[in-house]
Amino acid sequence: MQTEKPNSLTSQILQSISNASLIPFLAILTAVILGGIIIKIVGGDPFLAYKGLIQGSLGSAKALSETAIWATPYIFAGLAVALAFKGGLFNIGAEGQLAVGAVFSALIGYGLPEWLGYDLPAIIHLPLAIGVGMLMGGIWAGIVGALKAYTGGHEVINTIMMNYIALNTTSFLLNGVMKDPSPNNVIARTPLIAESARISPLFEGLRVHWGFVLALLVAFLIWWLLNKTTLGFEIRTVGLNPDAAQYAGINVKRTIIVTMLLSGMLAGLAGSIEVTGLNYRHELGFSIGYGYDAIAIALLGKSHPLGIVLSSFLFAAMRNGATRMQFLTQLPVDLISMLQALILLFVAADAIVRYIYRIKSKGERVVLTRGWGG
Amino acid sequence: MKKFYFVMALLIVASMILTACGTPAATEAPAATDAPAVTEAPAATEAPAATEAPAEVTQEDCVTEEVFCVGVVTDVGKVNDKSFNQSAWEGALKSQEDGVADLVQFIETADAKDYAKNIGTFGDAGFDVIVTVGFALGEATVAAAATYPDISFIGVDQFQAWEFDEDAANDVANVTGLGFPEDQAGFLVGALAAAMSESHKIGAVCGTDVVPPVWRFGEGYKAGAAYADGLNGTTTEVFVVYHSDVGFDKTFTDPEWGAQTATSMMDQGADAIFGCGGLTGNGAITAAAQAGKYAIGVDADQYLTLPEAAPRMLSSAMKLITPGVADLVAAAKDGSIKPGNFTGLAGYAPYHDLESEVPAEVNAMMEELNAALLDGSVTTNVPPVKP
């Protein structure tokens, strides 16, 4: 690397603030400014809107608690996508894996005591509910991994197809055998899970629960796994150069499957924790697109677990603060989706951001996906 | 920076185009588009409502006694979903127009986990009435009712399992569920379609049958056709298709599928199509109207909301959420609201342009049936929930 003479002290400082966080930060800034302009154009008050966003997400203990609740599945799902990215795979199907995880956690949560005929202790029941959900999410993605490894079927299309299959199948189950049989229930949802399968809240009176702490722990665990273990080394090697990985004696096919399996397990965990920690049941709803949000989070966090925790918070704050924003301004919540899309656009096309803010590129391009050839 | 300016310039130009188009439209457009809606449908909203309010009323004023505020919390979905969320919101708007409410506001739910938070946002701000839309909010509504005992809650499509009696322990004194006999509306248009069909084949294209109101519409339609057959001595073949082959998030929002399904039915001889199920149904209605067959709408009088299908709109199976919500809000204000279940109006819409095509005896039959359903002498025999 040739060193270029920095032209001023400011640019020197800018350079020293690690490039890793600079671009995402500027991307967010640009998107927020653009978003403000858009709000103004449509006749809203951007300052009031952003005030609402901040109040609603950070303004009180309750607001913070709700933000953490939103952040929890985002962290898991973001890690899922990021882990796949590290392994050179694009898991666009976190949505479906999440649904599968949620369905199976709910099934264990309400169904197992019923089937056994007696209550289980929480120490067995809760880990079992979470574990099964996680595993099923993993298997759901693992199928795609296996198809990729053995037939070359591209994971992007296959995870999307598996999304549809997951959503159709959960609809089928939740309208059929798993439907809450309580009188007068008309919607597709499972019965409430047993007390023993529920994660307890962190604080009295707030909804934030231990699942959030688990999310932070898992983020650390994934960082450790990727950077400190032989499995992580294998995943990264396959991701960066599958030919070299094969040459180095790594079982590339197995690593692809393991990567998808782990990725799906993380996404499944997102669903499991929503069921066991927050909703205590799984309910069919209109999807808000966790899968796509997770991609944005992974990209924004540069696939680094710490980055993902931070960007999950950002997205969670936006989603959570949207209620207050809407309450104050009556602006549509779609605005949040658009802000997120803009952030993603600027993060993905960092060249635009570099151009606007005159930042030199480091010149190294990270290959995330490899066309259809794989 | 050049590119940045370019982007800015583009945005400014875009904004100018949008506002330029917007300004005249606000004054001119209603004449062209809303004319029928404004005169005939009280449901249609009018822009100036907010400005007519005496003084600037803001959310902060809701805590005071004299300002009457109504908040609407939607189910996962948007207030412009052209379906029950929108109808409920329009009911709130109507109450504002009628001078009942001083301020109406909505919060759209992005995810089921936000139900409680969203209701609480209105509750903490001291709103007087909170309308929650959809069965899924039922439990959150009842829970919030306990937290905010001074606020009246109206739950649209929320059947209250308890019967209100003064001393029962599980009474929730400030929740009223608003429900509708959709099967009766379906029954009426089913009978009408069967009586009007020349090919003796009629169709219905619906959203998913796991949503009970949709199922009741569809089954009511079948029952009505059979009833009319019995009266007229005909045999009518009824195709009822529910869009249950996709995930829940698409079943009501797939107009293309609705249109294709209706077309397929018409290819097989159907000459009257009932579209029941949000936008999916709208697709079917439009396709039927385009093909010159009889189109039958749902929920509101869709002659007014689907102008492109209006010329062939025979009738609509109506479930009047908007007036129902407005009436309950008014009742809440004057204190006459009763906890428990409130049954809103269902019926069939006028024939409008096709009035001349409906024979007198068919019209007579319809009026008779409507009366009979109301007084209970005819029943649809459709259970409230799919068995």
Added chain:
Amino acid sequence: MSENNIVLEAKGITKQFPGVLASDNVNFDLRKGEIHALLGENGAGKSTLMNLIYGLHRPDKGEIIVNGKTAAIHSPNDSIALGIGMVHQHFMLIPVFTVAENVMLGDETVKRGSLDRNAVAAKINEISKQYGLDVDPNAMVGPLPVGIQQRVEIVKTLYRNAEIVILDEPTAVLTPQEAEDLFRIMHDLTARGVSIIFITHKLKEVLAVADRITVMRAGRVINTVLPSETDSAQLANMMVGRQVILTVNKKDHVAEGEVLKVEGLSVRDQRDLETVHNVSFSVLGGEVLGIAGVQGNGQTELSEALTGLRRPTGGKVTIDGRDLTGKPPRIITQAGLAHIPEDRQRHGLVLSYSVADNMALCDYYHSPFSQRGVIQPKALDENSRKLIKAFDVRTPSPFVNAGKLSGGNQQKVIVARELSRNVKLVIANQPTRGLDVGSIEYIHGEIIKMRDRGVAVLLISAELDEIMALSDRIAVMYQGQIVAVVETKKTTREQLGLWMAGAHVETTQ
């Protein structure tokens, strides 16, 4: 020939690439009807200069004069219009197109909106006849032998009425006989007034065919000489900038014990074509067996099959008597194989990993680099520092990304990693391709060291000189078969060239 006959002149050409001054005030001229050789090592700036002339890149400074006029060459379109044609080292042919389609691409003949393939075919046939370049216009290019593909490239330039033809390393992929044929074609062309720039790093060829020779080194022109006034040693000296030992120092050595034994091996490539048929040979401990052959005769698939990267479809591979047919790379590596892969950036390295990580690429999973599934950074670090020193890898630190090193040092990282292990067999596939002379000498020395230690070495190379310099025995591969195995001392270049070209021989081992 007089000065007036100059058809092309480059004056003061300078081109800076990030980190490299690829062309430094270069002057060069080409006369009508001559073959002007441009000689230099890999990375000397020959190809850059030609790409500048051809318009693929723009020079930072300097001008190009064609037929006496300053030419503004912004793109290949401009150079084509000026009558310049170029045959690239890596062919610019589209495998799924026919010869005619490839030839007409960019200069299509169109009749009523539709491609006029017949007219193009007719013109190709005409050119073929005129210059003795036999090609079938309707053949798909992909399956054609490289020699023919090269002809297609030449036809492509002639189709565009090129007066100046640039040939970039044209003989690298040819057998000596095919090269002879190419030289004949080149003379035919010059006889018809075409001028040729002939880029190469092979001294013998230059002396044989060039009218003038310009030597480049590190982006600069060193000198322009006539073949009659120079010799190999002088040219090599100019190329490298110091005295070059042109032969490898190799003591006689007794080879014993069969290490690698290959019996009846057959392999299919990714297109499912059998590119290695029924190959049998063996390599003894302490000998270098060279596999000679023109590129694309199955060497790649052979080495992939031997190293576990590809499953053979038939036959048997044993190392030290242990059957390793179709086993995965790790098992074979553990059995004592060191593999220097053909494409170092694709197979040998993870470019965005540090040198330290790359040096443990094949051993990361066991002690001391890993303990119970956890990587031990300290062990990686120590290992890399030791190897960097032992193998003279020029890197600022073990933590620098391998991608930042020069080609020679990248190859040294691989060699260090592979040869530092306790191995019985080395398979080196094109170990010196694209390297500077210093690195080549170093790697040759390391290979011989292994041999002298009693390790079996299988050397696969397209460079016949390299094969002859290093090998004790030579096997010649042609169309997926070993057509001859001989002792190096008992054969000649010419004989090997004949075998490489497919001349039938009775082989006795």
Added chain:
Amino acid sequence: MDWRRFGFIALIIIVLFSVVVFIGQVKQPPLLIITSMLATTIAVATPLTLGALSGVFCERAGVVNIGIEGMMLTSAFFGWLGAIYSYHIFGFGNWTSIILGVVFAVITGALMALLHAALSVTFKVDQIIGGTVINILAVGLTGFLNRQLFFGQGSVFGGNVPGSPGVLQTLHIIPLTELFAPICGASEICLRNIQAINRVFDQKPIALAAILLVFISHYILFNTRWGLRTRAVGEHPKAADTVGINVTKMRYANVIIGGMFAGLAGAYFTIESVPSFEPLLTNGRGFISLAAMIFGNWTPIGAWAAALVFGSSQAMLINMQIFRDVIPPQLAFLQESYIVGLTPYILTMFILTGIIGRTTPPAADGVPYEK
């Protein structure tokens, strides 16, 4: 032509049709079922065909396009918006407005494609990420604008969604009925059969255009200068560059052409099929298009054939529902619409395994060109 692939496609279609005919024959004559299904198949396949053509042009030029879904959605919105504005605000007539709507949709598709081209060709963003960005942006943009322009106080139409000027009408271009009517004479059945058969060809303009475009695209790609250069750029951009073809320009142009196809597909939803826009109305059809493109081995005719497979599976689903009450008990699983609804997705995954013959993408597909 890849006969094995086409044979397989024909087999699937025949199987799907046979199932429905077998079940439905108690209610309807087989001919009517077949023609009705064919008509539905062609209509349903229209956006898939156009989407797949969009992919073919992009990817033949070496740019992976998984943003078809987003392009379709945006075009559907702006096409519809254009038609409404033309009609209500600029005061054009019904037909002019409808045509303008199609034009708007196509332009929108082109603009979205321009963004994709800028991302992937100029900024060299990972192309699959770029496409994902387009998809996410499309959802946010259309959802927001649909809401902001048509809802609430102060919006353009005062809170009501105005009626659109209508949809494109069915064209009766092959007059089988008229031709055969004299031959049939008084035979009622003959006439009815002819009418049923004629129904297959009575399609709306975009559906007919799509079929025409398939063959035009095929001709362009494989027989013209443009096609040769496009394919060259997608196979080996450097080779194209060395013969003076501007790789950047070719890629931009083809991605934009692809965007226009996606735009036309968008117009199908809101201007040909139904005259209204709904958030997310494309419902993943862009991804199915992508699968059709791959199954069709990146050729227009192949992609069309694959789109017909998906179309016929949709037609089967609709008819299965119509005949739900006469499904024989041994085929009871066909009553579970969720399960039958999985057909296209499972089919897609099956196709991608390559069991039905391998597909080869253009060699440089997805690889940014660096000189």
